[in-house]
Amino acid sequence: xxxxxxxxxxxxxxxxxxxxxxxxxxxxxxxxxxxxxxxxxxxxxxxxxxxxxxxxxxxxxxxxxxxxxxxxxxxxxxxxxxxxxxxxxxxxxxxxxxxxxxxxxxxxxxxxxxxxxxxxxxxxxxxx
Numbered sequence: 386x387x388x389x390x391x392x393x394x395x396x397x398x399x400x401x402x403x404x405x406x407x408x409x410x411x412x413x414x415x416x417x418x419x420x421x422x423x424x425x426x427x428x429x430x431x432x433x434x435x436x437x438x439x440x441x442x443x444x445x446x447x448x449x450x451x452x453x454x455x456x457x458x459x460x461x462x463x464x465x466x467x468x469x470x471x472x473x474x475x476x477x478x479x480x481x482x483x484x485x486x487x488x489x490x491x492x493x494x495x496x497x498x499x500x501x502x503x504x505x506x507x508x509x510x511x512x513x
Contacts, residue, residue, distance in 0.1 A: 428512060440479045441505075445496055447485040460492065464499045471503050479507040 444452040449460040458466045480500050484493045493510070500508050 439475070440481055441474060442481050442483065443496065443500065444483040445485065445488065445493070447487045449488075449492060451496065460496065463496070464502075467499060468503065471505070476504050476506060478505070479509065480505050481509050481511050483511045 441453075445460065446452070451458045451460055451463045453463075453467065453470065456466070456470075482493070482496060482500070484496070497508060497510070
């Protein structure tokens with residue numbers, strides 16, 4: 386007479402072997418996969434304008450001239466100029482950066498970096 390085993394054992398060794406092989410294939414092929422996405426940055430969002438904010442406005446044109454109040458400064462001289470001028474303002478004031486859309490992104494980040502180094506907490510890039 387045939388008896389069934391009351392306590393069957395599950396052999397997961399083949400399952401683990403298959404998973405390790407799949408993981409090795411994925412690890413070898415993943416670094417070679419290249420993706421390229423064409424993106425379009427947004428024009429901005431519609432939000433409500435806040436009133437009674439103390440703000441500073443910094444503008445930069447396509448020729449790398451930075452405008453602050455009534456002053457025109459080349460970008461490479463702006464850091465020293467802004468150190469002197471920023472002492473008159475609170476670090477809690479909001480700084481708005483208006484930059485020409487034809488400027489390279491690294492130039493806008495350089496301007497943003499100068500302002501952030503002086504510990505202004507609220508800095509915004511303005512879009513249209």
